[in-house]
Amino acid sequence: xxxxxxxxxxxHQETIIEHWTTELDKFRTEDNLQSITKKxxxxxxxxxxxxxxxxxxNGQEDVHQELIQYAERLIQLGWPLNYITRGLQEFRKxxxxxxxxxxxxxxxxxxxxxxxxxxxxxxxxxxxxxxSGSWENTVxxxxxxxxxxxxxxxxxxxKISVMPLIGTIDTERAKLIMENLLDGVIEHRSEVVLIDIxxxxxxxxxxxxxxxxxxxxxxxxxxxxxxxxxxxxxxxxIVNLGIDLxxxxxxxxxxxxxxxxxxxxxxxxxxxxE
Amino acid sequence: MRIPxxxxxxxxxxxxxxxxxxxxxxxxxxxVLNKIHEEGSHxxxxxxxxxxxxxxxxxxxxxxxxxxxxxxxAKVVLTGIQPxxxxxxxxxxxxxxxVPTALDLEQGLDKLQSELEG
Amino acid sequence: xxxxxxxxxxxxxGIVAARQAGRKLAREVGFGSVxxxxxxxxxxxxxxxxxxxxxxxxxxxxxLADAGKRGIxxxxxxxGPGIKDVRRVMEDGFTTSGGLGAGLPGVKRLMDxxxxxxxxxxxxxxxxxxxxx
Numbered sequence: 001x002x003x004x005x006x007x008x009x010x011x012h013q014e015t016i017i018e019h020w021t022t023e024l025d026k027f028r029t030e031d032n033l034q035s036i037t038k039k040x041x042x043x044x045x046x047x048x049x050x051x052x053x054x055x056x057x058n059g060q061e062d063v064h065q066e067l068i069q070y071a072e073r074l075i076q077l078g079w080p081l082n083y084i085t086r087g088l089q090e091f092r093k094x095x096x097x098x099x100x101x102x103x104x105x106x107x108x109x110x111x112x113x114x115x116x117x118x119x120x121x122x123x124x125x126x127x128x129x130x131x132s133g134s135w136e137n138t139v140x141x142x143x144x145x146x147x148x149x150x151x152x153x154x155x156x157x158x159k160i161s162v163m164p165l166i167g168t169i170d171t172e173r174a175k176l177i178m179e180n181l182l183d184g185v186i187e188h189r190s191e192v193v194l195i196d197i198x199x200x201x202x203x204x205x206x207x208x209x210x211x212x213x214x215x216x217x218x219x220x221x222x223x224x225x226x227x228x229x230x231x232x233x234x235x236x237x238i239v240n241l242g243i244d245l246x247x248x249x250x251x252x253x254x255x256x257x258x259x260x261x262x263x264x265x266x267x268x269x270x271x272x273x274e
Numbered sequence: 275m276r277i278p279x280x281x282x283x284x285x286x287x288x289x290x291x292x293x294x295x296x297x298x299x300x301x302x303x304x305x306v307l308n309k310i311h312e313e314g315s316h317x318x319x320x321x322x323x324x325x326x327x328x329x330x331x332x333x334x335x336x337x338x339x340x341x342x343x344x345x346x347x348a349k350v351v352l353t354g355i356q357p358x359x360x361x362x363x364x365x366x367x368x369x370x371x372x373v374p375t376a377l378d379l380e381q382g383l384d385k386l387q388s389e390l391e392g
Numbered sequence: 393x394x395x396x397x398x399x400x401x402x403x404x405x406g407i408v409a410a411r412q413a414g415r416k417l418a419r420e421v422g423f424g425s426v427x428x429x430x431x432x433x434x435x436x437x438x439x440x441x442x443x444x445x446x447x448x449x450x451x452x453x454x455x456l457a458d459a460g461k462r463g464i465x466x467x468x469x470x471x472g473p474g475i476k477d478v479r480r481v482m483e484d485g486f487t488t489s490g491g492l493g494a495g496l497p498g499v500k501r502l503m504d505x506x507x508x509x510x511x512x513x514x515x516x517x518x519x520x521x522x523x524x525x
Binding site: 100182213219220 | 351352354355356357360361363364367369370375376377378381382
Binding site for chain 3: 297329357
């Protein structure tokens with residue numbers, strides 16, 4: 001930013017800060033920032049505008065490191081992005097208004113606005129990037145967490161394994177489940193696999209489709225699938241949606257499933273007499 | 275190229291070890307049927323552990339071998355279909371509905387035995 | 393550097409050559425075993441269609457790098473009779489060869505992107521892409 005412009009802004013620092021603070025106070029009441037105490041809000045505002053002026057003073061093209069650190073802290077505390085964007089918007093409005101009212105002897109006002117806008121856009125970009133970077137990171141971590149959570153195949157007896165499914169099943173997860181399931185069947189030499197859907201909140205046509213495909217694939221590699229954990233409401237939705245699961249053995253509970261798996265592998269659990 | 279067919283008592287054992295091209299697959303179909311006829315076999319195990327890919331043509335040939343053998347009075351079990359192959363078949367919408375399967379050669383033989391006795 | 397391979401399909405052996413080339417490239421690009429099987433199978437279907445319906449043609453297999461994504465693109469080109477009713481060949485179970493009728497709709501499901509371009513008496517061009525996730 002050019003020195004004259006920088007000085008013009010700095011000269012009106014007091015007025016700008018005053019107006020800006022008033023505007024941001026209005027913002028607090030209309031958004032969901034009401035849970036934050038007035039004091040913390042005011043301090044945060046204060047810090048925000050200070051860092052902004054620090055960046056103005058600095059005069060360099062790149063955003064002041066302290067402003068970035070400030071944004072990082074807001075992200076950690078969970079402040080919404082629109083606090084930042086609103087703050088910057090107000091800063092733009094207030095500054096432009098103040099400078100143009102002051103009748104400052106800066107003779108090329110167009111150049112002033114352009115220069116100032118460019119400068120502010122740079123800041124917007126950096127801060128928004130900071131925010132979206134942290135979101136992408138969060139989304140990535142959550143995806144990883146979900147992947148780890150996804151579907152282990154647990155051998156419970158010789159020839160019998162259980163795969164408990166928990167949570168919503170989307171296409172990507174369904175693919176992963178299928179691969180884990182088949183690799184596990186081969187690895188443990190399972191003849192019967194019980195897929196337990198007790199922990200699946202909703203079974204719609206899509207989810208049912210994935211489960212049917214998984215059990216068909218299990219059959220192809222040479223094992224049998226039993227679907228267990230069918231709660232009453234799931235049974236209702238399955239029938240109401242017209243999903244045909246008749247080709248697949250189903251059981252209401254894991255316990256019943258294991259009994260029938262033992263039967264299929266020609267074994268039973270017997271009580272030993274004293 | 276021909277796929278070797280082994281005889282074990284009343285069964286035929288076949289382990290497909292090559293990437294099946296169309297001609298080999300068709301030749302294989304013919305050889306299996308001839309061998310069933312010659313030996314009067316009751317059961318056939320086709321092991322596909324080393325097969326890395328089954329496309330719709332090969333799937334059709336395999337399905338046909340199963341149906342044709344059944345007509346001749348021999349039960350067929352496919353064994354060792356790899357997870358990647360199974361997933362690909364499912365993706366393609368090829369279910370091989372009527373075809374009995376087992377994890378490996380050993381279980382395939384067990385399955386034949388229990389079906390023929392049962 | 394982007395790699396690509398052309399395989400001429402003039403006989404049944406071309407089908408095998410094309411899918412072997414596809415598997416090799418899929419492995420190099422870094423696809424897992426399941427996706428390798430999907431790509432190889434898709435190539436096999438496309439190559440067989442060329443052989444069955446056009447007698448000869450070409451399969452091009454190339455590595456893609458687009459906006460940070462990597463993938464494999466298969467292009468099957470022939471100057472054969474073309475497809476009369478593209479919508480029908482994309483229906484499951486529709487076949488003129490006595491096959492399972494799973495070929496083209498199967499390829500579409502195996503891959504992420506699928507474009508078919510056919511002109512009656514003037515040949516067919518099919519491209520399909522699988523992205524690395």
